[in-house]
Amino acid sequence: MSTANEPLELEVHRTRLLSQVVPVTPQRIAVAGGFTALHGAVLARDVASAHPLPLWDNSAMDGYAVRSADVAAAPVTLDVIGEVPAGSGWDPVLGPGQCVKIMTGAPIPSDADAVVRIEDTSAAVEGWDVKTVQVNVQVSAGRNIRRSGEDKKAGEPMAYAGEELTAARLSALAAAGSSTLEVRAMPKVAVLITGAELRTPGLPLSRGQVPETNSLLMAGLLAESGIQAATVVHCVDDIEAVREQLAILGATHDAVLSTGGVGPGAYDVMRQALESEPEVQAVRVKIRPGQPQCAGRLAAGAMVFALPGNPVSAAVSFELFVRPCLRSMQGHREVLRPTLRAVAAVGWRAAAGRVQVIPVVFEHGAQLRCAPAVQAQSISHSVGGFGAAQGYALVPAGITQVNPGDEVEVLRMVP
Numbered sequence: 001m002s003t004a005n006e007p008l009e010l011e012v013h014r015t016r017l018l019s020q021v022v023p024v025t026p027q028r029i030a031v032a033g034g035f036t037a038l039h040g041a042v043l044a045r046d047v048a049s050a051h052p053l054p055l056w057d058n059s060a061m062d063g064y065a066v067r068s069a070d071v072a073a074a075p076v077t078l079d080v081i082g083e084v085p086a087g088s089g090w091d092p093v094l095g096p097g098q099c100v101k102i103m104t105g106a107p108i109p110s111d112a113d114a115v116v117r118i119e120d121t122s123a124a125v126e127g128w129d130v131k132t133v134q135v136n137v138q139v140s141a142g143r144n145i146r147r148s149g150e151d152k153k154a155g156e157p158m159a160y161a162g163e164e165l166t167a168a169r170l171s172a173l174a175a176a177g178s179s180t181l182e183v184r185a186m187p188k189v190a191v192l193i194t195g196a197e198l199r200t201p202g203l204p205l206s207r208g209q210v211p212e213t214n215s216l217l218m219a220g221l222l223a224e225s226g227i228q229a230a231t232v233v234h235c236v237d238d239i240e241a242v243r244e245q246l247a248i249l250g251a252t253h254d255a256v257l258s259t260g261g262v263g264p265g266a267y268d269v270m271r272q273a274l275e276s277e278p279e280v281q282a283v284r285v286k287i288r289p290g291q292p293q294c295a296g297r298l299a300a301g302a303m304v305f306a307l308p309g310n311p312v313s314a315a316v317s318f319e320l321f322v323r324p325c326l327r328s329m330q331g332h333r334e335v336l337r338p339t340l341r342a343v344a345a346v347g348w349r350a351a352a353g354r355v356q357v358i359p360v361v362f363e364h365g366a367q368l369r370c371a372p373a374v375q376a377q378s379i380s381h382s383v384g385g386f387g388a389a390q391g392y393a394l395v396p397a398g399i400t401q402v403n404p405g406d407e408v409e410v411l412r413m414v415p
């Protein structure tokens, strides 16, 4: 493990980690029956439309497909020679004064050039079983017709490598004729928890013991990033036991996240277990909270992110370093969450000399406002106040004080 003597800028540490990312191998998945594998996955290739959208000129309304010239003198009565329901391939020949019933989405007969809505007609009998129909309005050519290719042309780019298959994008590609898609799946992630003071939540606590909550935190943050934690392991505070776990998890996962044990203390086993790893760096980052970080690539293969144990420090580290790397592994074009501007509803002390990453709650109104969810002087351990946080304010290193009304940059995690 290499150790940086000087504290690193946030971007320097993040850029170095991103340079160590190896993207997950792409897979080709059939769209039919492939929803679970495809939804939320990231395209590994650009995709173009296989056919025009809509496929053919079709009706936008339930009504009658007519020759517009026949209804120029409306009201007029037309002969109804048949019906084109959705899904029908029938292309009836229409003579002068003839029309067909047509349903929304059905192909327009080649001889018709407009559709009259059923509301604009009167039939001799109730319902659709009619031989003649009176058309009460004029329609111009093209009225109520959805043209082939007006949405997307055949061969038009539909989506690009690095874009996520949202519900909208996945259904668009299926509509445009994709039968298989080449995607990168979610990385397989393990969570490794150390700390002799930790007890399963709900168990009685002796003096010095605390509920183990970082596994819930990490699994939850992963889930909120679209990734299911594949494995959660609780390991005793023993260097050899931790090394053994790192070797097992590192060979079977794409990434291993741990919390705790990266400080300089004698019991900080994670840092000590990683000392033998040549591609892992121990650094102090110029942020507060989240200064001590050990991260890089394990000899076993996976990337490792050994995050500080303080819960808010671990959550901040996840947001700033882990999430971007996991998104990069998945091939996401955008790995960073976009920042917004918000107005500080109250003032607080910043972390002069370091970027302060302070959990905030948002107030909605004419402008986005934010207020700290925890005390600015003691962010890292304040798991209680953090529970209400909806995002973070990022206060630059040069600032010592945020005043009410100041604009700050924020990351918004909860809508």
Ligand SMILES: Nc1nc2c(c(=O)[nH]1)N[C@H]1C(S)=C(S)[C@@H](COP(=O)(O)OP(=O)(O)OC[C@H]3O[C@@H](n4cnc5c(N)ncnc54)[C@H](O)[C@@H]3O)O[C@H]1N2
Pocket (backbone or CB within 6 Å): 193, 194, 195, 197, 198, 210, 211, 212, 213, 214, 215, 259, 260, 261, 262, 263, 264, 265, 268, 289, 290, 291, 292, 307, 308, 309, 310, 311, 313, 380, 381
């Ligand atoms: N002498 C120094 N001490 C510390 C320094 C330093 O530079 N010199 N840095 C401080 C900073 S900053 C941080 S951050 C922490 C990093 O500590 P560790 O990563 O070694 O974390 P632990 O000591 O294991 O735990 C810290 C804190 O978090 C609680 N914790 C840990 N794991 C969990 C969990 N799974 N669930 C709930 N809570 C957890 C733990 O009980 C401690 O309270 O070091 C400072 N010290």
Ligand code: MOO
Pocket (backbone or CB within 6 Å): 287, 288, 289, 290, 291, 292, 308, 310, 313, 380, 381
């Ligand atoms: O830098 Mo540590 O992560 O605040 O408490």
